[in-house]
Amino acid sequence: MAQTLEHLSRQSATLGSIRGIVHTMKTLAAINAHPYEQAAHAIDEYHQTVRKALAAFVRAHGFSRPQPATTRAQLVVVFGSDHGLCGSYNEQLAQQVRAHAQSTNQHEIRIACVGARMANALQNEGFAIKSYLLPPANVDGISRLASDLVEHIVDYSEGRDLADLSVRLAFTEPAEHANTQCIIRALLPLQPELLTPVQPWPSRSLPIFTMEANKLLAALLRSHLFASLYYASAMAMVTENAARLSLMQQAEQSVDERLLEVNQDIAQARQDEITHELMDIVIGHHIKK
Helix, strand or coil, X not given: CHHHHHHHHHHHHHHHXXXXXXXXXXXXXXHHHHHHHHHHHHHHHHHHHHHHHHHHHHHHHCCCCCCCCCCCEEEEEEECCCCCCCCCHHHHHHHHHHHXXXXXXXXXXXXXXXXXXXXXXXXXXXXXXXXXXXXXCCCHHHHHHHHHHHHHHHHHHCCCCHHHEEEEEEEEEECHHHCEEEEEEEEECCCHHHHCCXXXXXXXXXXXXXXXXXXXXXXXHHHHHHXXXXXXXXXXXXXXXXXXXXXXXXXXXXXHHHHHHHHHHHHHHHHHHHHHHHHHXXXXXXXXX
């Protein structure tokens, strides 16, 4: 009985240590998600300014949207996780990317992957991933990643007509009831709402431009790409930490339930040990009589 009690005590101590680790991971996930969420809201405000600038440009100079070609190459930028303890985060997104690739009629689909684990998940879905980019380690790293992806898109677009270029963003966003949803959003070609003049203009003062029209349009398009990529990366990190938080909460509850069972077994084992000792004393007393 003493050996069983000792074993249960060791098990209780181990579960207590595990609970401490799980609680720490849960706290870190909750803390880490907040800066990324703030960054997503901030870049969205900036993106609204860029959209207004594009609308003002179209109002002043016009913009002829190129007619889409019958066959179009497509680049899919996939934002994955490079950290564990977030469930099937990468696998679910990889499956959505595969479903998207099967549903589209593009003859050429290339993948720009963020995260080594995401690269493995995409390879399991049949995609050829030769290289990948590292996800941001903190909020400051989002700008680095977004800038690298802008350059990647610019390199991909070299020698291609705008009508033959298609770029999609694949990332995750938080959904209701602590769930996540996979998003595949069009980035290029530009959506019609971005090229529609605002009627009426929301201010009494109409905007004017001094920069050369082509340079201004190029700067606005680059800002649009950067803001879109920044937002997708930030939301992917928010969702990753939210998924980790949810799993850690479930793990903490499971550990608490198991710890309660073990502590009850310890109490029962101690009671049995005391009972046996009392019985030995009583029996020994009767034998002496």
